[in-house]
Amino acid sequence: MTLNPVHDLQCVYRKLLTAMSRPGHIENIQAIGQKINFNINLNGNLTALLMSLLDGEVSFCFISKANKASERQINLLTYAQVKSPQEADYVIIPADCSQADLQQTFSELKIGTLANPHDSATLILNVDKIEQGNQYLLRGPGIKTENSINIHTNIDWCTLREFKTKEFPLGLDFILLDLTGNIICIPRTTLVVRQEDANGLCCCKGW
16 A cells, blocks of 8 residues: 555544544544555654644654654654754654653643743654543543543653643643554643542543
8 A cells, every 4th residue: 555645644634633622532543554655763653643743834853862863754754843842843752751751851841821822732642552441531622521541651641741731721732642553632621530549530630
């Protein structure tokens, strides 16, 4: 199969818009990711996602020294500018990123201003697996009652997200992508309730 840069990337973008408008709803882009057959040192699903999102008017960065070569490859493919975590519009977190590195990066990410809350970063987090479940309950705009999902990752993204979204409308939008091409989106407007154990709930707030 050969990638159709117009049709396929528009398809990825439409799936992303659906996922963003329905937080916790799972979309899948693996069929398109498998069409990525050019020489690039990234998972095909992530490459397809980045090609649908990035262009010459936005900036991005990878939070991993091992992915610096990939930054150059994505820059050549999309013309998006590589910037620091403090400035980047899109920040990509690989699945093998350490909690310490991620925690440091989170403190630097832009969350917009009261005058321009949209001038914030979107975080693209690579995780091991996304599936329906009750590990996290999502509530808020775009959700009729609540959506429930499981996210398998070693990264405590939820606690870090709460830190960055406590002053709504400031905050971060999240795109989570797993190894099989499943995507979910969690905008800053979404309330995330984490199931700590059988006896209690811990909120990981949005607004």
